Amino acid sequence: MARFIVEVMLKPEILDPQGAAIAAALPRLGFAGLTSVRQGKRFEIEIEGPATAEKIAEIESAAELLLANLVIENFVVRVDE
Amino acid sequence: MIIGVVTFPGSLDDRDAARAVRMAGGEAVLLWHNDHSLKNIDAVVLPGGFSYGDYLRCGAIARFAPIMQEVAARAQGGMPLLGICNGFQVLCESHLLPGVLTRNSDLHFLCRDQELIIENNSTQWTSEYSIGQHITLPLKNGEGSYQCDDETLRLLESEGRILARYVGENPNGSRNSIAGITNERGNIVGLMPHPEHAIEELTGPTTDGLGFFTSVLKSLIAL
Numbered sequence: 001m002a003r004f005i006v007e008v009m010l011k012p013e014i015l016d017p018q019g020a021a022i023a024a025a026l027p028r029l030g031f032a033g034l035t036s037v038r039q040g041k042r043f044e045i046e047i048e049g050p051a052t053a054e055k056i057a058e059i060e061s062a063a064e065l066l067l068a069n070l071v072i073e074n075f076v077v078r079v080d081e
Numbered sequence: 082m083i084i085g086v087v088t089f090p091g092s093l094d095d096r097d098a099a100r101a102v103r104m105a106g107g108e109a110v111l112l113w114h115n116d117h118s119l120k121n122i123d124a125v126v127l128p129g130g131f132s133y134g135d136y137l138r139c140g141a142i143a144r145f146a147p148i149m150q151e152v153a154a155r156a157q158g159g160m161p162l163l164g165i166c167n168g169f170q171v172l173c174e175s176h177l178l179p180g181v182l183t184r185n186s187d188l189h190f191l192c193r194d195q196e197l198i199i200e201n202n203s204t205q206w207t208s209e210y211s212i213g214q215h216i217t218l219p220l221k222n223g224e225g226s227y228q229c230d231d232e233t234l235r236l237l238e239s240e241g242r243i244l245a246r247y248v249g250e251n252p253n254g255s256r257n258s259i260a261g262i263t264n265e266r267g268n269i270v271g272l273m274p275h276p277e278h279a280i281e282e283l284t285g286p287t288t289d290g291l292g293f294f295t296s297v298l299k300s301l302i303a304l
Binding site for chain 2: 014015017018021066067069071072
């Protein structure tokens with residue numbers, strides 16, 4: 001069994017109001033010195049068998065098709081060792 | 082003329098959209114997300130709501146519903162297609178319209194009567210309005226902020242594809258106060274406010290929304 005991690009983040013130029021709200025809340029809780037918070041998504045995908053190059057490509061297509069909207073988001077796929 | 086209204090799991094405004102079609106003089110048929118055929122339908126409305134619970138991203142799962150394959154193919158062939166609110170989100174996720182709808186800039190779910198200005202009356206859904214006309218429709222969403230890249234925005238502006246803008250303060254952070262856009266051909270339209278909730282004085286703030294439905298019926302009869 002292999003496990004993939006797909007992380008999806010808003011592109012840097014896209015406004016992230018949720019991240020901004022978190023960035024505003026943290027100092028109120030005493031966490032000082034924050035300059036930015038961006039919120040994203042993490043997917044953990046498990047498959048049967050090993051993480052071959054072919055399987056990695058498949059997960060990348062799934063990320064392109066469904067997990068991320070490339071108009072506003074970027075993604076990275078990695079194998080969880 | 083028969084206008085289909087798609088019901089996804091989590092759709093809310095399908096009945097109101099069907100009612101608006103009937104008030105405008107058309108025949109409304111409810112379509113199920115798991116159907117594969119549009120049969121003899123002349124136009125389609127994707128209604129508001131929270132299809133598939135807004136899981137992943139608004140409209141992202143609905144895009145792959147069986148009925149959407151036929152809806153997309155027919156719309157690319159010229160069939161009129163209107164996406165309202167969640168329906169607009171589905172159209173963007175389906176790449177039938179450019180851009181995407183994101184979280185309102187102030188993070189609040191908005192529910193209010195919103196004044197709009199009509200800027201394009203050459204689409205199949207807006208021909209009954211005049212350019213510069215102000216209308217008021219209910220606006221109710223959490224993710225109504227229209228975003229796209231600079232190049233797309235320039236294209237939408239230069240081709241007159243922004244059919245309605247918010248009047249006054251921008252309610253949700255939409256680029257250039259965009260409330261609705263059309264494709265190049267003018268048959269596919271996405272609109273964040275709800276025309277189907279403004280069709281009679283008893284239940285709506287105005288009857289300004291009826292024009293979207295009378296427009297498409299007229300354009301279908303003219304074909």
